Amino acid sequence: MPEQPPYEEEPHHGPEGPPPEDLAIAATGMGGPMDLGASEAETLERTPGGPEGTGPQEKPRSLWSDAWRDLRRNPVFIISGLVILFLVVISIWPGLITDQSPLQCDLAKRQQGSQPGHPFGFDGQGCDVYTRTVYGTRVSISVGVLATLGVALLGSVLGGLAGFYGGLNDSLLSRLTDIFFAIPVVLGGLVLLSVVTSNTIWPVVGFMVLLGWPQISRIARGSVITTKENDYVQAARALGASNSRLMLRHIAPNAVAPVIVVATIALGTYISLEATLSYLGVGLKPPRVSWGIDISAASAYIRQAPHMLLWPAGALAITVLAFIMLGDAVRDALDPKLR
DSSP states (O other), rough: OOOOHHHHHHOOOOOTTTHHHHHHHHHHOTTTTTTOOHHHHHHHHOOSSSSSSOOOOOOOHHHHHHHHHHHOOOOHHHHHHHHHHHHHHHOOOOGGGGOSSSBBBOGGTOOOOOBBTTTTTTTSSSBBHHHHHHHHHHHHHHHHHHHHHHHHHHHHHHHHHHHHHHHHHHHHHHHHHHHHHOOHHHHHHHHHHTTOOOOSHHHHHHHHHHHHHHHHHHHHHHHHHHHHTSSHHHHHHTTTOOOIIIIIIIIHHHHHHHHHHHHHHHHHHHHHHEEEEHTTTTOOOSSSSHHHHHHHGGGGGGGOTTHHHHHHHHHHHHHHHHHHHHHHHHHHHGGGGOO
């Protein structure tokens, strides 16, 4: 006699109805295209953004929103930002903290120390060191910001185009970049600026842009090469997006973060470079007011009147340090590897 299969009793659900598992399956239809388990059904019902949910769906955060959140919690960013804000304000409106002219001098007070109304003393020409230090902020901030903007714009465009198109354009730009990297910055400034007769900041800014763009160009090139291989760029290209749309809408916004970090740190370097060139006599020249000019004039009297060198040199050091700290904070916020 063939063996009979074991008898399986039909499940009895009682008056309260079938269990939740059966309800979850029945909700989608037995044998339908999708059968949900109990845990999946509960997840679907409890999800705020689900079909039956009533709560608001959380908006995904971008790289920039995450970076801003981290920066607001970083004390280095807050301190450096406040220092830079103060420097920018007094560079635009120096009359807020001094009512004297940096060119008003009295030889009878030359090299004298601190006095009431003149906390930093007087320089070798009898000019107020405090007033000249305040007005020197305008030149340093202006040169640093303009040079950084020029370098970032030129380097990003050249590096981005080379990284996007590649081939011969990339090879030519790479060799041109190597040539400019081989030029010593200070020596190049001595040669190029020594033949300039203009006493404005534009020759100094132009020199910095001329020799500063290769660094940003290499950063932008590498970032574009990495970004253009991402899936969303390839998908946009497959959908027929033009090269200009790919660069402006998909690649540039996601490749600009390293450029911002390097440019922020380099801003402090350009400020110190302007002071160095003015110290050597090929940058700005008197009667323009610059920290480099004051440091150069005070170096001959460092033993007799050290205060002449201390204050402009200290202001220069604090400014450069503030921008470097700001750049480090921005780098930490924008680098996903450091999260």
